[in-house]
Amino acid sequence: MKKILLTLFLGLFLFNLISAFDSGAILYERLNTGDNTGENSLDSQWLAQTFTIGDTGSNETFNLTGVSLKLSKSGSPTDINISILAVNSGTPNSTVLVRKEVDASSFSGAWENITFDSIITLQKGETYAISVENPSADPNLVNWKADSTSPPYTGGQGFLSSDDGDSWEVIGSKDFMFEVWGMSLEGLKIFSTYPDDDSEFLLHEQPTILANVNSIGGVIPENISLLIDGEIYSTNTSGAIGEYSFELSTLSPGQHNYTIQGVGNDTESYESTNGTLNFNLSRYFINSITFNSTTYETATETYSINITSNNSLTAVSLLFNGTEYSMSKSGSVWSKTLEIPTSSVGNNSIQFNLTYGGVDYSSNISYQYVNNTYFTICNSTYTNDFLNLLFKDEGNLSSINAGLTLSTFTYSLTSGGTTKEYQYINTTEQSNFSFCAYPTDRTFYVTPYVQYKQGTDYPQRIWNPSVQTYTSTATNQSLYLLSSVDGIYVTFQVINTADQLISGVDVTAVREISGSDVEVASGTTSAAGSVTFWLNPDFVHTFTFSKTGYDTYSYDDTPTQTSYTVTLGQAQSVQNDTFKGIKYSLIPTNTYLENDTEYTFGFNLTSSFWDVSEYGFDLRLANGTTIDGGSTGTEGTELTLSYDVNNQSIIYMDYYWVINGNYTRATRYWIVQNTEYEGYSIKTFFTDLNSYLDSGLFGLDNFGRILIVFMILFISVGAVSYKFGVVSPLGVMTLMFAIVFFFDVVIDLIPTIRGIENLPTFIVGLMLTLTIINEVRMR
């Protein structure tokens, strides 16, 4: 009776510990692939699949814990029964070995795991049957998936009963999908628990392989070994039952597989039940690569790659069509912004070069297609107008015709970036000229230069403004011409304060037309320092003269004379202060570093004045070796680099920022202190003294400390006064202050009084100050 109870208890215990499909369970018999049909169970129609132990699994006696069946339903069948039946002469009979009621409402054609509530033992080599019994009537069906095309399972076959399992008939060559799970009765049960199959790891984070070893029947593991790629990597001979861990550290990058094997004291060899599993070791993970698959020449494009790795990954560069560009790092993302050169039209290869541990590795090649960018006179191909040039008479504001003796448009998709040039000449006079562009969804940055006139009736003028932005919403630009009878030629000669002619001065003439200021003439002084405009002498114009290095001069006047002389003053040399508005921080903030310590070096910058296009830093060692610290184009990004200063004596940080293409560079350094001998200094003596006093050396409390210091003070001052004749109040007070300062501040021997730090020093310092004042006052 006790034996039965013990068996029952153990059975229940095992059942609670290990459900049918937990890691310790073993898949014995199975037909789990190739389902192409199914059979319905309903009302008194039951289905069964026989199986023979040892056909597709180990031929051993084991405890059945559950089965998996591939089931679906239609309608709303109620609970169904899944049973294990005894088999006579290959045919199921009505003897139920174990039965489980299962809710069929969620059957969807997937595998259903059925764990039996009690454990039965199935004998090796014997045949049993799994039956599916759906008591619901049509149309509430349960369908058991099956293979009807030469099913490979040879240990049994599919059966159908039309009388609630009293008699069974073979269903042709149709086998149902099933898996039989159980626990072996004895031996070592080894299961690899980590990592899962096809796991990925970084090289510097090689996984610790975990396995679970259970013993059934009292078998003791004599050794458990980890096999990597078929070779024994590590062996544990502890003989323990439970979890085993094997640390990896020496594997090279690449694909590996592992198996756990063991030998029990029954001299049997065992292998992990989940077999050989694969894992991959990589130097780095490329999480994502981001760039546009198509773009346009002169556009600005950003290429970024998100990489997970360690500090061995020191640099990443972009290979754009074979040309290498260094990339800046922010977090795990490396990026580079390029202006697409005009020579890149077509397919361009994009690849990233990763420097890991001093060796270069390349990413896969991707491609980016670069389209042409056009700004041209509108025609049948380019019809989306961006700029319309209209001509008007400056005198009466009427529309007139004119021709373009020369027009040049320097354009780009990037402000201040790579440019293309388009030249157009058309002397056929017409009321307007329309210019179109491609792509039509981008903003064009265009610097126009237009010479226009109408024969001899309207003398030529030049329109040459600074960079303009145009989009597919057309911009109408009125260009004014002045009739030959309404204007005069006005020549401006520009000189400096030394009466020397200045060439290259930009001169503009602006007048108000219909309430808005219109630039009616513009030009640049020649080598003779002069420029001539055709202007209306009846209206006030605003003339502006500017040249780099000179003060810009502007004045209003009615140009009634044919010539004017303008003197430009030399501009005061104003140094562009590239520190203006720049706020930056460097870490670490302390000046001295300790050797053999890893510090995070960082540089962060924001600017409230300049547009900083890039900033970054490098670390430099005393021997000149440079360690790349990183760079970014985003203000406020904290650039950091962790670096172990080892036994360096000094670390330099060369940091910079770029404003309008100009680099501003600066350097900061940290002295690395060698703390190797710090523990032998007099500081250690006083640190220990304080520590021992705190722990109650000779029973001394705070009062005792103060008393000792007072005695030292009393004796020292007395001895000095006696020996060297120092008796003046100032001398005595100075000596007292020095001694109190030493004990209170330097070695911190005097305890804090009433929570006020260094109170004795302040009091004696105050007394010394009063004494000095008194001495001065008496003289």
Next chain:
Amino acid sequence: MVNTKAQSTGLAILGFIFVIIIGFMSINFLFNEVDTARAALSCSSPASISDGMKLLCLTVDAVIPYWIWIILSVAVGLILARVLL
């Protein structure tokens, strides 16, 4: 004529350098001994050692600073003895 004052000052400087070099070289031998003594006395665990041990630890702590003080005293003494006397 030999300038004895200059000669003796030169000798004092040579003596100063000799004492400094030999003295500071000898400190290297003390480092391990101090470490061994501090470990043996459990100087870093004041709660678990007696007051006498603590005094001994303080003495050990003072060995190297005191040795440096002796070296400097002897070396400077050599100079001052020649210069002042």
